[in-house]
Amino acid sequence: NMFAVQQTIGTVLCCQCGIGIQPNAANMCVNCIRGQVDITEGIQKQVTVLYCKECLRYLQPPKAWMKADLESKELLTFCIKKLKGLNKVKLVDAGFIWTEPHSKRLKVKLTIQKEVMNGTILQQSFVAEYVVEYHMCEACARSAANSDQWVACVQVRQHVGHKRTFFLLEQLILKHSAHHNTLNIKEAPDGVDFFYSSRSHALKFIEFLNSVVPIKSRSDKQLVSHCEHTGAYNYKFTFSVKMVPVCKEDLCLLPQKVYTALGGMGPIVVCTHVTGCVHLIDPLTLRQAHVDANAYHRHPYTAMQSAKQLTEYIVLDSELLGPKQGKWALADLQVARSADFGKNDTVLLCRSHLGNLLQAGDLVLGYDLNTANLVDPELEKYRGKLQLPDVVLVRKSYADKRRKRRQKGKGQRAWTLKRMEIEQDDSKKGKNDLEKEEMERERFMEELEEDAELRSKIALYRDPAVDPSTQAHTTNNMVDETDDDEDDVPEVPLEELLNSLSIGAEETSHHYVGAEDEEYEDEMEEDEMDEDQTTLVK
Secondary structure, rough: OOOOOOOOOOOOOOOOOEEEEEEOOOOOOOHHHHHHHOOOOOOOOOEEEEEEEEEEEEEEOOEEEEEEEOOOHHHHHHHHHHOOOOHHOOEEEEOOOOOOOOEEEEEEEEEEEOOOHHOOOOEEEEEEEEEEEEEOHHHHHHHHOOOOOOOEEEEEEEOOOOOOOHHHHHHHHHHHHOOOOEEEEEEEOOOEEEEEEOHHHHHHHHHHHHHHHOOEEEEEEEEEEOOOOOOOHHHHHEEEEEOOOOOOOOOOOHHHHHHHHOOOOOEEEEEEEEEEOEEEEEOOOOOOEEEOOOHHHHOOOOEOOOOHOOOEEEEEEEEEEEEEOOOOEEEEEEEEEOOOOOOOOOOEEEOEEEEEOOOOHHHHHHHEEEOOOOOOOHHHHOOOOOOOOEEEEEEEEEEHHHHHHHHOOOOOEEEEOOOOOEEOHHHHHHHEEEEHHHHHHHHHHHHHOOOOOHHHHOOOOEEOOOOOHHHHHHHHHHHHHOOHHOOOOOOOOHHHOEOOOOOHHHHHHOOOOOOOOHHHHHHHHHHHHHHOEEEEEO
């Protein structure tokens, strides 16, 4: 409105320097107040923090050590609590100032408020510098002096003919960072040994194992030394952890008591996967059961056939029967052994839970019970009461399609996995053992490609050796050049991969902030002076 009276704010003269300012309780300008009052007085501007570069932890006096990443909320809270004198002012804002690596400096910009002359609230920003000094914690010092100076040992074992379960367990441990407190990790026959500096760390690790795989554990202790004067005893604790010897794709024959307890399920069942319990399915009826560790060890049983006895079949015909449960569907199939295909006319009829996945012409792996030499004590108890099927199908096979893609040079994976630092003695392994382990690891990675539910439990990373643009271009060419039969080979989508992979990043030290040259130092100091501001708050 052109006739409205414009309101103007009156000004007064500063009682010190005489310049015009807006009225305030002190009748002084900001510069004059700052010259007479410094609200940051009494607050530390430089602090020393102790850091263990072996376990990547900071000392929180008196004896606690905490782990925090650079520029994280935990580290910012730790730094603020280290400053003395902040309880006399009001903290408004705090944040890290980025600097260059390798100088072992942390800089935090803080904004505070305090009431000064005649109720005037003054707000001021300043920079606190933290000098990081390397100091080895007691656990790391003890480990460096003698790596065998452990207090507790967890011996994890599984008595099966492969290591695929340990490959999965390794990825679960890495994702949940369950190995941080270990002094050393050694490979042993049928398992792995984990060494700890305290019994509590070992018990915590056993609790983690119990949450991801069905186990049975027992403990023992050995007296190392004792003091007659104080009555103090030093023990070494050993924990034996056994995982159930039933793995994914195993064919099991349930004992009669388990068969009765599960309401007549089976007794021929297939293990679909293993988590905190064993997941079983009856391939003839689609009935499923989840057997935990306690229920399993009351009436234990082993695999009647394992993955190395799988036989390849080709599907001739498939007819869905109707019942479905999750991703499983019941179907009647006509199959023939791939080795006999074209040599004889032997056709096998079977019922399977893989009806949703199989079509005529597909390859499938299963157990040939018609010619297998089965040795199982429980089988004798079912003699005359149980009719074994000729074949039990377990999973769809993509081996032939993967082989064709590798021959064309287009089977390179765009992802990779982290590995734990496990002390191994390869001198005790023969060439056949190393080749077998490599084949089992390759099969584990194929399982990850085929099972999206299994992938969701672990962390997959982009392979830095593979260019994503090149991979996408290769994939497009594959769609154009390959047959339709090769298009259904499962792959890991790129959106499921984590962007960065740093092998052994948790074992390396932080890169701390600092300047590379004097010119850059001067520029940083000028920027910090510009950020150091004092204002009046009404």
